[in-house]
Amino acid sequence: MRVDLRKVLQKEILIGDGAIGTYLYQKGFPVGISYEELNLESPDVILDVHMQYIDAGTQLIETNTYSANYDKLSKFGLEDKVVDINRAGVRIAREALNGRGYVVGAAGSIRAGKRFDISKSKLGYYYEEQVTALIEEGVDGIMLETFYDVEELLIALRSIRKQSEIPVICQFAIDDIGRTLDGYTMPQAFSILHGEGADVIGFNCRSGPNAIMRAMETVSDIGIPMSVYPNAGIADYIDGEVRFGASAEYFGQTAVRFADLNARIIGGCCGTTPEHIKAIAEALAAYQPALLPPLNEEALFTRDEIRSSFVSLDQSEKTRTEPTIVDLVKERHTVIVELDPPRDLDIEKFLKGAKCLKAAGVDALTLADNSLAVTRMSNMALGYLVKEQTGIRPLIHIACRDRNLIGTQSHLMGFDALGIDHVLAVTGDPARFGDLPGASSVYDMTSFEIIRMIKQLNDGIAFSGKPLKQKADFVVGAAFNPNVKYIEKAVQRLEKKIAAGADYIMTQPVYDKDLIVALKEATKHLEIPIFIGIMPLASGRNAEYLHNEVPGILLSDEVREQMAGLEGEEGRATGTAIAKELIEVAMEHFNGIYIMTPFMFYDMSEELTKFVWEKSNHIMEKKGSAAIIN
Template sequence: MKPELRQALKQNVLIGDGAMGTYLYQQGFPVGISYEELNLVQSEVIADVHRRYYEAGARIIETNTFSANREKLSKYGLEQEVDSINRAGVELARSSVGEDAYVVGAIGSIRAGKRKNVRTSEVEVALREQILVLLDTPVDGLLLETFYDLDELLIALKLIRQLSPLPVICQFATEGTDATQDGVPLHEAFLRVRDEGADVIGFNCRTGPNGILRSLQNVAPLVDMPFSVFPNAGIPDYVDGRYSYAATPEYFAESALRFANLGARIIGGCCGTTPEHIAAMAKVLQDYTPAEEAINELRAAAQAVVTENAPQGSTSQPASEPSLVDLVKKRHTVIVELDPPRDLDIAKFMEGSKALQDMGVDAITMADNSLAVTRMSNLAMGMLVKEQLKARPLIHIACRDRNSIGTQSHLMGLHALGIDHVLAVTGDPARFGDLPGSSSVYDLTSFEMIRMIKQLNEGIAFSGKPLKKKANFIIGAAFNPNVKHLDKAVHRLERKIEAGADYIMTQPVYDPLLIERMYEATKHLKAPLFIGIMPLASGRNAEYLHNEVPGIQLSDEVRARMAGLEGEEGRREGVAISQELLDAAMPLFNGIYFMTPFLFYDMSVQLTKYVWEKAGRRDLLLSPLVK
């Protein structure tokens, strides 16, 4: 007979299961249906998922009841089925796994990060109803997961503690930040949840292992409290209408060992994870016994984790005479991406922009809330760069954030400001950013946006009505060469050029051989390419980019060279690797696109100087501004 869950956590690291919703999505079940209703109408499917995770090694099995509350089910006309769906969820989980597994009733956030969409009284009613049903079933514990706000989590926890002494696991959704979405520091939030009677506290969803590790450094003093981690399989990519996740089972196995050494007692997976991810973690932690030295070492390492998300490799182009397209046809041309600030302090951004302008870059590009993380308006920052520094801004425009009305309005404003180089990108889905309650608009695809901007150049509004003037936008498109079938990616690129793209910006490339292959595959295109190079800042940064950020793939050699490097040593090696990539790229491509990691603009300055030296740009190298 298995020990009670609290007792088991004192003795072992327990493997949790993986995703239910995204796994069903991968099996062909569409977004927009109630996955919880499948407990009733296709119970064999849910039972099979539970069985697969159990056979993979999971011993914490979550019921398929995450959204089985009145508020969420009402969207599907199922608000009267709260009792039957929750009871069926427990029965399916219990009957599909062995006696050695712990079945926990899953309860998700109702507000889901939308602070004012449901009144507190309605939240309490819906949570109480679901909790009462689950407590009347043979669960081994309850799991409160993907809660963004401390306030809502405490509502649920207090309700449970009024009704039952059953073990409770509480998990916040995190993106590697140091506070909950309602502004409570994580350390304080953990203490308050512990004091209200939680047995395990942890994190799930919103981010991959790297982000959760960053958040853990903010609660490291709670070493006497069991904690749980259920990371996503990295950041989802959205290609041709489908979501996919990059993190491999092998990467999850390495991460599981790191979490175990840090003291995690429950380790599972969230969005994008599969039975293969769980099996890899179970294998590496089989017969696991942590050494105290390893625990201390990795706890110290957690404090050094990089605290910024890497920028996504999207791009745009500068506005001036001659255009970047004209320049790149004649000589090597450098554009550099700087992320607009995430707060109201623009000093470092402007300082970096000035240093790059002094080094003679041809444009400074600004993404449009890359990775769906809220940043200062790139239009505003572009205007400051243009007016105060006399540098060329290159503005990205994401399909995600504006409907057709807002997109045309935004473009008309850019035209009025004299900013005419833009990049049309799809944009990362809003639900994976720092405001997951926000809606992704996607009125237009990137192909449609390119065509509509070209239409403005013809003096025709999106509506088809004539305009009194013609715009003069030079339009960029994004290209990801880090794919299995390069020919298919090039074909997609050809369609963007047919739609009207004037130039192409690539995702970062880390393999000289791929640069050569890319040249052969794209040399027939009429639109010039700017090769994306993002210098690596550390070994951890390299692993995060490779495993968790869609569209970025590092070679084994690069990962090996960066392994274990941090601080200045890591940045020095990152610059050296980038210089070797430039050696391969510059004989083949005139366009160079640097992406600055974490506003370490001195790295981009060094690399720009390297380009000018190789290109023999004595006019720039002899300038008093270039040190």
């Protein structure tokens, strides 16, 4: 019977292994394949990697199963091989060790630092399927590694504890801020995981030794054994290859410092090689670790203490000097007008249009974010100019397509600095359909995730989990397309955006009066305001283009017949008349009107805005008369 890892780690330091994925990449294996599939297809390759690490001094081997879960393997059509790949990974590691050490089953984060729209129940199922295979094949422990947030790590840990008391090592991927992605400090995170049954807690990936050491210093007095698997420094991208700069000698030096901070398992992550592990083993060959100190209960946080710390973050909040769009639309009819940024460097016409719309009384001017994937001037820059030169409130679209997580947070921080606090979160049309079809579509986030993350900034927490010293104050809108066959299903999707934190809704343009009425009935249970999209048609050709080629827009047969063959002023006049009819119906059921300007014909939007105020005044007069009579 094997000795329980927990007992071993009370008095010994075990040398872990190094990277598998980046090491295989350095050996010529291409990116874009499943390295875990090699357990089945080329087990000798994985066996050789394990043997190299064992020869370098490794005593604790991780199975080659980091991404061997249903979600990750499905990307390669391997979702039906979860059990086979995990079991094979254990057998290969056992063969390599040949009784000379310990095998831990590796299971990595599925979210991987992103807020993927995967339910907690699905995550639990995926982890349970994987760890069950690892446990049944006879591992000495489970290593849950490269987790960015406490929530997901708890789901994985609980899936193990439902079925086994096997030793569990939990590892966070953190940077030098020392917080998880969901905002917990390391002492808080350690306290939570200890309470849920984690035996060893530590750090791997994302950072080199320096940042991990700083994080360890905040928890070294708790008395929980720690594991550390740092990257080989910060990755560099040179001549099309990813390279890591930290030397094996440096890893040997830092290994002793890790041991002094109560690390009981020391290995390496991305960029490390058998040479790095050999340096660690040699540096610790004569090291005599002291017994771990007893668990310091006073250093652990209770759940109530953790919750209260989030509530009492010492962060300043902005004081609003004027009502938000949401405040206004709850009290009266409210008009948002969309004016597209120019596709060239001439902003004279744009600003002239903005000033005319200001005079017409619009409540906000909204600027799309390279709509239809067509390159336009920065809506951040124009939003600021609109705010400063006209006094109109800018409402800025922010698309998931063009920026990764880094760029998105940076963009939003810029909005906050400029006093732009109304945004609309949209997915964004794929780049390949725009004017630069060779451009990449990023899509690091879905529209649901970007809403949640903007609201996280309102809590004063960065996407990384770092406190921002000040809370943002964004009012976040969500887009909604009612031009679908089954409105109920569309509303269910909308409910998820509201659950994510949306404060108001802006719809795609509607060209059917009956649909407006149906939309009111379908959304009457929702508690946030809806702005009905109205886009006046400029011509018959414009009508047919929108109906047949633009996603999310559907014209009624009646409207298409009215616009058929019309061009120029006649087309715009008829398009404006149709828009007025739609606005009349919309105003009976909704306070929010969202007018989209076609082809910079801002005079059309100006006329429709004035029409809204005329109708609104008439409605108010009727209500006043009715009140007097009653």
